[in-house]
Amino acid sequence: MPDLPDIVQLAIPVYLAAMLAEIAIGRLRGTATYELRDTLTSLLMAVLFLAVSLGLAFFGIGVLRAIQQRWGLVDWGWSVPAFALCFVLDDLRKYWLHRVQHRCRWFWAAHVTHHSSQHYNFSTALRNPPTLLLTQIFVFRIPLALLGFPWEMIAFVAGLNSVYQFFTHTELVGRLPAPIELVLTTPSHHRVHHATNPRYLDANYAPVFIVWDRLFGTFVEESPEDPVRYGLVKNLGTFDPVRVTVHEWVAMIRDVLQPALTPAQRLGYLFGPPGWSHDGSRETTEMLRERFRNAARRG
Numbered sequence: 001m002p003d004l005p006d007i008v009q010l011a012i013p014v015y016l017a018a019m020l021a022e023i024a025i026g027r028l029r030g031t032a033t034y035e036l037r038d039t040l041t042s043l044l045m046a047v048l049f050l051a052v053s054l055g056l057a058f059f060g061i062g063v064l065r066a067i068q069q070r071w072g073l074v075d076w077g078w079s080v081p082a083f084a085l086c087f088v089l090d091d092l093r094k095y096w097l098h099r100v101q102h103r104c105r106w107f108w109a110a111h112v113t114h115h116s117s118q119h120y121n122f123s124t125a126l127r128n129p130p131t132l133l134l135t136q137i138f139v140f141r142i143p144l145a146l147l148g149f150p151w152e153m154i155a156f157v158a159g160l161n162s163v164y165q166f167f168t169h170t171e172l173v174g175r176l177p178a179p180i181e182l183v184l185t186t187p188s189h190h191r192v193h194h195a196t197n198p199r200y201l202d203a204n205y206a207p208v209f210i211v212w213d214r215l216f217g218t219f220v221e222e223s224p225e226d227p228v229r230y231g232l233v234k235n236l237g238t239f240d241p242v243r244v245t246v247h248e249w250v251a252m253i254r255d256v257l258q259p260a261l262t263p264a265q266r267l268g269y270l271f272g273p274p275g276w277s278h279d280g281s282r283e284t285t286e287m288l289r290e291r292f293r294n295a296a297r298r299g
């Protein structure tokens with residue numbers, strides 16, 4: 001086995017340098033995208049996320065190793081094509097996981113934190129709550145272990161993937177050359193993903209290869225006529241890291257425990273799409289889009 005570096009650890013000084021450069025360029029251009037309290041909340045999240053993931057890594061590694069050694073289908077070796085295949089398949093699984101995170105409230109309750117900033121800059125990339133690890137942890141990597149990829153390779157490609165994603169969180173980069181925009185997730189594509197404009201909701205899930213969105217019908221182009229508004233459909237209006245982390249969990253539990261609901265309705269509040277309600281009093285993405293289309297037709 002080759003001696004694989006810890007990509008995420010190596011990337012930390014690069015992340016800090018990129019954020020400082022982004023702040024400086026923003027100041028020079030007069031387009032500041034940083035707000036101190038917002039950035040501090042994101043950075044605190046990053047530290048907590050790292051601490052919890054290091055704590056849980058030992059358990060996850062043990063499970064992945066046992067599965068790969070007992071049931072791994074293929075012995076891929078440590079060749080470059082094996083790494084490349086693992087990277088592509090890992091990105092594909094992340095596309096579907098990310099799509100589920102937006103379409104199922106149980107997963108959204110954790111992922112919503114990543115979308116809770118109304119700013120869009122490199123620090124937004126680091127806004128991932130530790131609760132994410134409770135709902136998605138390593139279990140979604142099990143298919144890769146079953147295919148026979150060793151956990152060291154899985155962890156390495158996942159690290160590369162998250163470093164790539166960091167650099168898509170910026171407004172400094174406009175549109176890149178067409179062949180790149182066609183294949184890779186660019187800052188423009190991911191800006192759309194962070195938008196609250198109805199036409200952009202639930203689009204561009206792919207971490208690295210935007211081809212997944214093009215293939216599976218979730219791709220939306222950024223349009224200069226509809227500048228992106230960042231954040232949540234209903235913004236939190238707080239930088240309190242505890243509220244940013246747990247607000248959706250609290251709301252979800254409150255919904256589930258409402259009196260006089262059928263068991264199916266309680267399950268709907270847990271696993272239905274965000275915005276689902278038993279009496280239709282809230283709006284899902286589809287309802288928001290429908291309202292937007294009707295307003296556009298009338299207007």
Ligand SMILES: [Zn+2]
Pocket residue numbers: 098102111114115193
């Ligand atoms: Zn997302």
Ligand SMILES: [Zn+2]
Pocket residue numbers: 114124125169190194
């Ligand atoms: Zn993002």
